[in-house]
Amino acid sequence: MSVSTKYRDQLSELKEHQKLTKQARDEHAKKAASAIKQLQRSAQQAAQDLPPAVAAVSQTLDELEQHFTEQAQAAEQALRQAPSAPDVFSVDLNRIDWQRHDFRQELLATAITSGREQLYQFNDGEQREVPRLSQLLSVNRSYVIGSHDDSQAQAAAALGAMHERVCRLTAMMPHSAKFTFIDKQGLGANFIYQSSLPRTRHVSADLQKTLEEIMADIERINRSFTMQVQSLLQFDESIRRDEGFEFIMVANFPEGLERRNIEALARIAENGPRCGKYVFLQLAPGASYPSGVSLKNFKNAVRIGSDVLDATAPGRGYVPVTPPVMQAIFDGAKAVEKQASDLSFDQGTQFSNDLSQWWQDDPTRKVSTPVGGSGAKKNDLQIWFGEGQDSVCAHGMLGATTGAGKSNLYHTFILGLACRYSPQDLQFYLVDGKQGVEFDAYRQLPHARVVSLYTSPQLARSVLQELVDTMERRNTLFTEHGVASFAEYRKAGEPGGKMARLIAVVDEYQTFFEDDRDGEGSELMLKLVSQSRSAGIHLFVGSQRFNVAGMQKQQAIFGNMHLRVGMKMTAADITALNEFQSGGKTLLRACKEVGQAVINDSLGDDSSNLSGRIFRMQDETRKTLLAQLQQKWQQTYPETTLEAPVILNGSEQPKLLENPQLLHALKSHNQRPDAAAWQAFAQLPEHLGGLGATEWYPVERPRAFWLGKKPTIYGQQALIMRCRTAENVLFIGDNAEARVGMLALMTAQLAVAHAAAQVQVFHFDGAIEGSPWHGVVHAAAQGVGLPLHELSDEQLASTLTELVTELERRRGLSAAERAEQPLIYVVLNDIQRCEALQMQEGRFGDQQPSAAGQQLQLLLQKGAELGLHLLVAADTLRGLLGVLEKSALNHFRHKVALQMTDDDSFKLLNGRQAAKLQAAGPKPIYALYVEEMQNRQEQFKPYAFHDLADLQATCASLRDALTRWER
Ligand SMILES: Nc1ncnc2c1ncn2[C@@H]1O[C@H](COP(=O)(O)OP(=O)(O)OP(=O)(O)O)[C@@H](O)[C@H]1O
Structure with missing residues (x-):
């Protein structure tokens, strides 16, 4: 009560x-x-x-x-x-200490003090006065204060009574009383306090516009009623607070109002109360109405009569509120935070604490989860993908301005589904935009296949490409098993292996279309959204607005995005959007607070709008759910270790030990793979952890080395070396971290490619002694237990001569004998600093290679076919050309370029591409892999050297992994 x-x-x-x-x-x-x-x-x-x-x-x-x-x-x-009466009922509001009043309490004004009455005269003459209560919110009424026959003094009293009502309502319902003040004649002078109130509606200069907005709100609220819920008072409390009760206070009625204004007000007065909107008219003395309208238009009006207005008569009337008290009430109401009105996640997932009920839903036809509640129910806002009874929902999009609660919606959606469907039935690709780390927490989600943070445009497009590839692989599998769709495949008992529905959630999806002159992003998105539903693949993309810059073929793409979720957006964006019809837009305009949303699953058609509030997903809840999901996985599949998702991080350099291809090679072989095993690994597709290399002929003694990460989901930057002409590698560019990092880790990977007995490694370190780059290659080789012949500047010349002799020897061998020879690698770090190789002045003043330089060029030219390869690093082209002739550049089949000058880039690659690598800033470091013979150029993120300890740790782990092969 x-x-x-x-x-x-x-x-x-x-x-x-x-x-x-x-x-x-x-x-x-x-x-x-x-x-x-x-x-x-x-x-x-x-x-x-x-x-x-x-x-x-x-x-x-x-x-x-x-x-x-x-x-x-x-x-x-x-x-x-x-x-005595509670504060907000007491007759005289001036007597209450508002500083001590608890404004967090809401008291719905179903009864409100409307004056006072004398209750009893005691024998000793004392009189007891009590408030006179009248009903407010629970009745269908509008209110008229004063009379047209009043004197000016009485009119002032009527206005005072209106102010008193404003104060009282504010004190009673600090969170849900909202006011609209109309004072055409006084130009606002009668409500000078309105800016002190926590919630008021802006009244436009064109009053009719504001009145129409109110009528539109009434229409909207009416639409959310159901058979059970037929007035705002019956709404679920959290939603009712969002909506609020609105009191439309009109001073000096009908002065300054046009006929249509009065008619609109009368309609609001009549239809508003059910939807929480009440009209109060303070009548101007002696006023005349525009023709055709009168006070009679207000059929449900009750008069707040002269007895109430006689403020001075003892035992009657209201007590006017003094300005300081008014201010105290308004300040108090403003100061309290909007009381938590959230709908919590477990209102939609009531079983969230009972793990035994998780993962029970069947994804065969569709996946769905409640994400929030409309007014009438607490969990009727749903997001679903798949096929319904007589409708489909293939893909979805979300438009919301910053701070509207977009991230929260993603979390509610992802975890709602993760509780309902097992990781074998539903999996996610979670892609954050360029600045985003929202999905970082989902590294631990058993359902996560890919988590991409700070995603670059190129990487984002590659996610689309991967989804398209997956779709095509699925379609091929369906054909093999004589089924037409994901649903049929599941019904047939998944004959070709388990298959989960896939949902790609992409935040800031405009990333797909950035720096995309060829329109690749739009093409891929169109292909995916128009074909992937039957393969059980769905896309749910979000951005500040639905249509984003750079997107092509928008109409065709949006024609497949059945689900539209709109949250708070700018008025201009709402007006401009075509993804909702007019009813939907009206609902969207009412989304003024965080967490409010309009959901439509029929391409925006007005017959399918649902609006309400999204469940709040507290950080704590999210953490708990993620831990429980892992626990559930362990309980359900104790035998199966959880496959870690692919983590992509656009802002960091990759790590060798996170390379799934290398890990796959290490883990899937119990002993050093032979030529056939390497071939099988090489031919395995990248998405299955293989190299995806088509050309791999054992006769050429091919071997793979990884240099970094390609900007695709599964792609790793691999370099395949073979016993073929010019199979040498040049690392060139200014960035020493990346240059020496790649060179050192490539050296370390020699231990993966070869047993120690089958390889000889020579190393010259030109990096300045004492600099961080000196000794890095050495440390890497040592770390993996690879013997290294260290060469000083003086030793280099004689070693090169010996190696030339060795080549001569090998040339005399049969092909079969050659294949048995150990492979030789000569690693030259910072070659530009090698004294023995410096160019010398020729007879005609021209620059000629030194004697050692000539030997080196000979090895570059002839060595690779006979199993001798050079791995060379130099900081600039100019430095390199100080030790080698320009023509020698042709003997590097593999070039890895880092950021360099325009000039160097042109000379090396006939284009500016290597001069633009760091156009967006120094981090992350990018590199360009150039494979001359196949005319391939690929940008990637290289492994980089951070510090010795980090490198040693990496090499030690690699060595540990390799000991299994050597046993
Ligand atoms: N449905 C909701 N109910 C209550 N509070 C919410 C709701 N959704 C979000 N919030 C709160 O509002 C704040 C902003 O939410 P959120 O981070 O989801 O917004 P956003 O739109 O993703 O913002 P941004 O674009 O800046 O990342 C958070 O403090 C969050 O707790």
Whole structure:
């Protein structure tokens, strides 16, 4: 029972008691008087025979008198002890200490103090005054204060009563009372306090526009009613608060109003109360109406009459609120935070604490989860993908301005589904935009296949490409098994292996179309959205607005995005959008608070709009759910280790030990793979952890080295070396971290490619001693236990001569014998600093290679076919050309270029591509892999050297992994 009702009941009980006591006393007194008369008559007749009887009667009378007096005193006593009204009901708001009032409490104004009444006059003359309560929110009424016949003074009192009502409503409902002040004649002077109030509606200069907005709100609220819920008061509390009760206060009615304004106000007065909108008119004295309208238009109006307005009469009227008190009330209401009105996640997933109920839903036809509640129900806002009874929902999009609650919606959606479907039935690709790390937490989600953070445009497009590839692989599988779709494949018992529905959630999806002159992103998206539903693949993309810059073929793409979710957006964006019809747009305009959303699963058609509030996903809840999901996985599939998702991070350099291809090669072989095993690994597609290399002929003794990460989901930057002409590698560019990092890790990977006995490694380190780059290659080789012949500058020349001799020897061998020879690698770090190789002045003043330089060029030219390869690093082209002739560049089949000058890039690659690598900033470091013979150029993120400890740790792990092969 509300405080107001309880209080009212108490008062009426007391009044009733008082009335009964008085009645009983009067009645008894009357009876006694007539009894006395009769007795007297009888007594006279009976002369003096009966004096004892008279005495007895008079004693009884005394007793009765005493009894009634006691009763009356008890009643008075009780009245004096009757409770005084709660703050917001008290007649005089000025008497309340508003500093101490608890504004967090909401008291719905179903009853409100509308004046005062005298209840009782005590014997000692004291008068007890109590508030007069009248109904407000629960009745279909509008209110008229004052009269057109009033004097100016009375009109002022009426306005004062209106202000008092504003104060009282604010104090009663600080969170859900909203005001619209209309003061055409006074130009706002009658409501100077309106900016101090927490919630007011802006009144446009064109009043009609504002009134139409209110009517549109009424229409919208009416639409959210159901058979069970037919007034705002019956709404779920959290949603009702969002909506709020609106009081439209009109001063000096109808001065300054046009006929259409009055008609609109009358419609609001009549239809508003059910939807929480109430009209109060303060009547201007002696006003005249535009023709055709009058106060009679307000059919449900009740008058707040002259007795209430007579503020001064004791025992009657309202008490005007003084300006400081008004300010105190408004300040108090403004200061309290909007009370938590969230719908929590477990209102939609009631079983969220009972793990045994998780993963029970069947994804065959569709996947769906509640994400929030409309007014009438707590969990009827759903997001689903797949095929319904007579509709489909293939893909979805979300438009929301920053801070509207977009991330929260993603979390609610992802975890809602993750609780309902097992990771074997549903999996996610989670892609954050360029600046985003929202999905970072989902590294631990058993359902996550790919988590991509700080995603670059190129990487984002490659996610689309991967989804298209997956779709095509699925379609091929369906054909093999004679089924047409994901649903049929599942119904057939998944004959070709388990298959989950895939949902790609992409935040800031405009990334697909950035730097995309060829329109590849749009093509891929169109292909995916128009074909992937039957393969059980769905896309859910979000951005600040639905249509984003750079997108082509928008109409065709959006024609497949059945699901549209709109949250708070700018008015201009709402007006411009075509993804919702007019009803949907009206609902969107009402999404003014975080978490409010409109969901439509029929391409925006107005018949399918649902609006409400999204469940709030607290960080704590999210963490708990993720931990529980892991636990559930372990319980359900104790034998299967959880396959870690592919993590892509656009802002970091990749790590060798996170390379799934290398890990796959290491883990899937118990001993060093032979030529056939390497070939099988090489031919395995990248998405299955293989190299995806088509050309791999054992006769060429091919081997793979990884240099970094390609900007695709599964792609790793691999370099395949073979015993073929010019199979040498040049690392060139200014960035020493990347240059030496790749060179060192490539050296370390020699231990993966070859058993120690089958390889010889020579190393010259030109990096300045004492610099961080000196000794890095050495440390890497040592770390993996690879023997290294360290060469000083002086030793280099003689070693090169020996190697030339070795080549001569090998040339004399049969092909079969050659294949048995160990492979030789000569690793030259910072070659530009090698004294022995510096160009010398020729006879005609021209630059000629030194004797050692000539040997080197010979090895570059002839070595690779015979199993001798050079891995060379130089900081600039100019430095390199100080030790080698330009023509020698042709002997590097593999070039890895880092950021360099325009000039160097042109000379090396005939284009500016290597000069633009770091155009967007120094981090992350990019490199360009150039494969001359196949004319391939690929940009990638190279492994980089951070510090020695990090490198040693990497090499130690690699060595550990390799010991399994050597046993
Ligand atoms: N449905 C909701 N109910 C209550 N509070 C919410 C709801 N959704 C979000 N919030 C709160 O609003 C704030 C912003 O939410 P969120 O981060 O989801 O917004 P966003 O639109 O993703 O913002 P941005 O674009 O800046 O990342 C958070 O503090 C969040 O807790």
